[in-house]
Amino acid sequence: MSLALPEAEAPVRAADLAARAKINLALHVVGRRADGYHLLDSLVAFAEIGDRLALEPAAGEADELELDGPFAAAVPAGADNLVLRALAAAREVASQAHLDLPAARIRLIKRLPPASGIGGGSADAAALLAHVAAWHPALRAPLRQAGLRLGADVPMCFDGVPARVFGIGEAGKPxxxxxxxxxxxxxxxxxxxxxxxxxxxxxxxxxxxxxxxxxxxxxxxxxxxxxxxxxxxxxxxxxxxxxxxxxxxxxxxxxxxxxxxxxxxxxxxxxxxxxxxxxxxxxxxxxxxxxxxxxxxxxxxxxx
The missing domain is CATH 3.30.70.890 (GHMP kinase, C-terminal domain)
Known part of the structure; x- marks a missing residue:
């Protein structure tokens, strides 16, 4: 049975989230897994600059995404957008804990160029997942794991701290x-x-x-x-x-x-x-x- 949370406890609430640019200060390719994924050893930092996400409850029952900023036209506006995919993943994780994740309206301000090696889309997705985790710390581990399915950079952006990162990007030491x-x-x-x-x-x-x-x-x-x-x-x-x-x-x-x-x-x-x-x-x-x-x-x- 799902539990619909009151607004004050809802995992997605009105918020202004920073999605900071990820910088690989050093990146060594040290191997390759049988499934084709490359194994990395990387020193990762984050910049103060980044995209921003403005969240609020949706007026209806469907999620809404508005794109803004200098690079808005370069990212998908539909279900393929990583933020909406992250919200769907968060909703799946929440449902397994018998929590209802309410519909959200998201304004994504794209300040970072896409496909540019600084984790723009991954940082956007991670900011959404981390916001949900902040309200429900018990969901933090499964939300981080769900992020890995969205992209190898998402877990390190989810952590959001300078770290030496291993594997395909899922393991890190601050x-x-x-x-x-x-x-x-x-x-x-x-x-x-x-x-x-x-x-x-x-x-x-x-x-x-x-x-x-x-x-x-x-x-x-x-x-x-x-x-x-x-x-x-x-x-x-x-x-x-x-x-x-x-x-x-x-x-x-x-x-x-x-x-x-x-x-x-x-x-x-x-x-x-x-x-x-x-x-x-x-x-x-x-x-x-x-x-x-x-x-x-x-x-x-x-x-x-």
């Missing part, structure tokens, strides 16, 4: 300390197909990341030093598909980044800077040099 490093994100505007990138890999058995510092990273300089010998094993394959990725990395370095690299499977690249003034100047310079590119000044979230 980082003790991560600096709120000034960061510039750059995307040339060309979507990158993750399956196409993985198909182009020359090898899939790279060594894992080196050990993380026990006390974490006290400042951006320490983080950049640790990142220097690491890799993104997807970058070379992505550059073959979109050469402008390499241009973005070079431009960030030229603009004063302490470290720059592609995130995920691309095409977004990030640069870490010593201070906000330098990162702001770099963002202005890159936006002027590439008027058709997406350039965003932000900071790494220090939440852990």
């Amino acid at each position: 980082v003790a300390v991560l600096p709120a490093a000034p960061t510039v994100l750059v995307n040339c505007g060309t979507p990158v197909s993750t399956p196409d990138v993985f198909r182009r890999l020359a090898r899939r058995d790279h060594p894992p990341l080196p050990p993380l510092p026990v006390r974490g990273f006290p400042d951006v300089g320490a983080l950049a030093t640790w990142l220097a010998p690491t890799r993104n094993d997807l970058e070379a394959a992505a550059v073959e598909l979109v050469p402008a990725i390499a241009e973005g990395v070079a431009d960030l370095c030229e603009a004063g980044a302490l470290f720059a690299r592609m995130s995920g499977s691309g095409a977004t690249v990030f640069g870490l800077f010593a201070d906000d003034e330098t990162s702001a100047r770099a963002a202005r310079d890159l936006a002027e040099r590439h008027p058709g590119w997406w350039v965003a000044q932000t900071r790494l979230s220090s939440l852990s």
Whole structure:
């Protein structure tokens, strides 16, 4: 028998949710499962910039989705949208606990470019699932597991903390300390197909990341030093598909980044800077040099 919760206890209530951009600071491909999924060892952080979800109870019995923001036209508005899929998954998990998840009206503000290696859709789905989990902590584990069925990035976005991530993305160990490093994100505007990138890999058995510092990273300089010998094993394959990725990395370095690299499977690249003034100047310079590119000044979230 289902239990319809009163509005004050309903798992989906009026809320304004942040879906922060995910950044793979380092990403090593260390193996491949029998089912074809690649095994990763990745240092993941989150930026302060991201999409936003505004939730409120729906007027009727059906879920509603409104898309807004600069990249609204680039994402599906129907049942294929990851937020609606996450809501359906959350409703299934809730029903198994004999809870009714009421219909919701969702306004999704898309500020992150799609198919760009910074987890936009995954972060949106994870924000919805985490919101439900916040009201019903007993559902947290099954909601996180449901997220994995939506995409390998969803569990790490669900956790939302800097972490070293293993497996296909479902396992993670939080980082003790991560600096709120000034960061510039750059995307040339060309979507990158993750399956196409993985198909182009020359090898899939790279060594894992080196050990993380026990006390974490006290400042951006320490983080950049640790990142220097690491890799993104997807970058070379992505550059073959979109050469402008390499241009973005070079431009960030030229603009004063302490470290720059592609995130995920691309095409977004990030640069870490010593201070906000330098990162702001770099963002202005890159936006002027590439008027058709997406350039965003932000900071790494220090939440852990």
